[in-house]
Amino acid sequence: MGSSKEYHDRRGVSVPLWLVLCILGGGALVLFMPTGPATHSVVQPKEPSNLEALRAELDREIASLGKTESVMDTSKAAAASTLLAALPKKKYKKTKAEKLEDEPWKSQLEPLWGLKHNPSADVVMALGFGYSQREFARFVSTLRRTEYKGDIVLAAGPPEKFKRGVVEYLRGEGVLAYQFSYECVKAKKGRRLLMTPAGCILTNWYKDGDKRSPRPLAISRYEMYRTWLSYYEPTSWGIVFDFRDTFFQRDPFTLVDRSAKAPNLHLFAENRQVKRVGNCIFNSGWLRCWGKETPKKFANNSVVCSGSTMGSVPALKRYTERMVQEMDKMKCHATPARTESDQGYHNYLYDTGELAKLPGVRVTHHEQGHGIVNTIGAMNGFRVPKHMKGPLDTHWKIKDKDGWILDYNGERSAVVHQWDRFHSECVRHIDRLADDYMRKKLAAA
Numbered sequence: 001m002g003s004s005k006e007y008h009d010r011r012g013v014s015v016p017l018w019l020v021l022c023i024l025g026g027g028a029l030v031l032f033m034p035t036g037p038a039t040h041s042v043v044q045p046k047e048p049s050n051l052e053a054l055r056a057e058l059d060r061e062i063a064s065l066g067k068t069e070s071v072m073d074t075s076k077a078a079a080a081s082t083l084l085a086a087l088p089k090k091k092y093k094k095t096k097a098e099k100l101e102d103e104p105w106k107s108q109l110e111p112l113w114g115l116k117h118n119p120s121a122d123v124v125m126a127l128g129f130g131y132s133q134r135e136f137a138r139f140v141s142t143l144r145r146t147e148y149k150g151d152i153v154l155a156a157g158p159p160e161k162f163k164r165g166v167v168e169y170l171r172g173e174g175v176l177a178y179q180f181s182y183e184c185v186k187a188k189k190g191r192r193l194l195m196t197p198a199g200c201i202l203t204n205w206y207k208d209g210d211k212r213s214p215r216p217l218a219i220s221r222y223e224m225y226r227t228w229l230s231y232y233e234p235t236s237w238g239i240v241f242d243f244r245d246t247f248f249q250r251d252p253f254t255l256v257d258r259s260a261k262a263p264n265l266h267l268f269a270e271n272r273q274v275k276r277v278g279n280c281i282f283n284s285g286w287l288r289c290w291g292k293e294t295p296k297k298f299a300n301n302s303v304v305c306s307g308s309t310m311g312s313v314p315a316l317k318r319y320t321e322r323m324v325q326e327m328d329k330m331k332c333h334a335t336p337a338r339t340e341s342d343q344g345y346h347n348y349l350y351d352t353g354e355l356a357k358l359p360g361v362r363v364t365h366h367e368q369g370h371g372i373v374n375t376i377g378a379m380n381g382f383r384v385p386k387h388m389k390g391p392l393d394t395h396w397k398i399k400d401k402d403g404w405i406l407d408y409n410g411e412r413s414a415v416v417h418q419w420d421r422f423h424s425e426c427v428r429h430i431d432r433l434a435d436d437y438m439r440k441k442l443a444a445a
C-alpha cells in the first residue's frame, strides 16, 4: 500500500489508491457478510488412536531394520521415516493466558473459499485490494516462486473490489483472502477532502461491531494483523507488508536467525544517506504528533519503514498490540496535522525504546541494503538531491545485469520494497519472475 510513501514522491496531488477507493465506495453500504461462525478450528480432531498405533508400528519397523546385518536395503527405512515425518505433529494447545490475549482481536470473518490457516506455518500478511491480477502476481507469484510454502494472508476488501481474474488467481495460489468491508466518513465536497485522512470503520470484522472511531485503513490493518497472528503457533514467524510495492527474490523465512538469543522483531530502514528523520519533512511531521521536540530528538535517526516488519509470532503480537494501543491513544489522524500514516507510530515506538520494552521482544533494525528487506524508495523522487540520484545499476550499484536487486554485499535481496519508485528499472524483472513461476506451475500441472 505505502500511502505514506506516495506523499513523498509525487507531490501533493497524489492520493493513495485505497483512499480514493474507500471514499468512492464510502457511500455504498456493503451487503456482503460472511455466514460462517467465528470459529477457526483448523486441525482435524481425529488424530489419536490409529495414528499412534501407526507411529508405533513404524518405529518398530525402523528399529528392526536397524538390527539386520545387511544395510544394503535402506529404502524401506527411508520410506518409513518419510512417512513418520509426514504424520501430523502433536497439535499445539494455546495456554489460558494466550487465549485471553487473543480474545479481544477475534474476527467473525474467515478466509474465502474454505481455505484454512496452517497454525504451524510461517505467514506473510498484507492489506491489498482493488488491484489487477498482474499487480497481485507481482507480490504473490514472486513469493511462491521462492518456494515459500507458508501462508499468505490478505485483507482483500469487499467483493466488488475484485478485478477480472483475481478470484481465480488468488484461489489458485491458496491465498487466505478476507473480504472485510468498511464505511468511510463521506467527503463533504470536492478534491480537497481526498487529501485528508478520511476515516473508515470496519463493518464486518468484529462480531459486535467496530468499537473504534473512524480511522484510516492504514491504521486498522494492524488490528487485522493482530487477529491473524492468533491463528499461529509461537514457533511460527511472520512478516507484515505493504502490498503494492513489494516483491520477492528469495524466501525471507529461510534467512532469518530463529535462535533463542537472536532478535525476534526486525525493522527495516530507508536509505540514510538520503533520508533521516531530521531532513524528511514527512517523517518529522508525523513525529510532531508527540510534541514539537520529538522529531528534533531523533533527527539523526534512520527512518524505519512501517511497510515491512518481520518477527516471531509472539513478538509480532506484542508489536501490533502496542501499535494499536498508541494509535488509540494518540489518534494522530484526527489531530490538526491529520497524519493518516502509520509510519509515525512505528518510528516513535522504536526510537523511544518502547518496542524494546515489550515483554519477550528483542527488536533491531537493519539499514537499507543490509537486511532481509531492501527498502529502496527513498533513493529516488523529487526530494533526492540531483547529485545523489541515478539508476539502480550504474549509480547505486544494486542491480545486476540480469535485473536482480542486490544488497550491498552483492547478494540478491530477499525482499524488495518500494520498487515502484524505480518502476521502469524493475518492472520487467518482476513480471519475468512472476510469469516464470506461473509457466512452470502450469507445465507441472
Ligand SMILES: *[C@@H]1O[C@H](CO)[C@@H](O)[C@H](O)[C@H]1NC(C)=O
Pocket (backbone or CB within 6 Å): 300
Ligand atoms: C549521526 O549518526 C551517525 C551514525 O550513527 C553518527 O556517526 C554521527 O556522529 C551522528 N551525528 C550526530 C550529529 O549525532
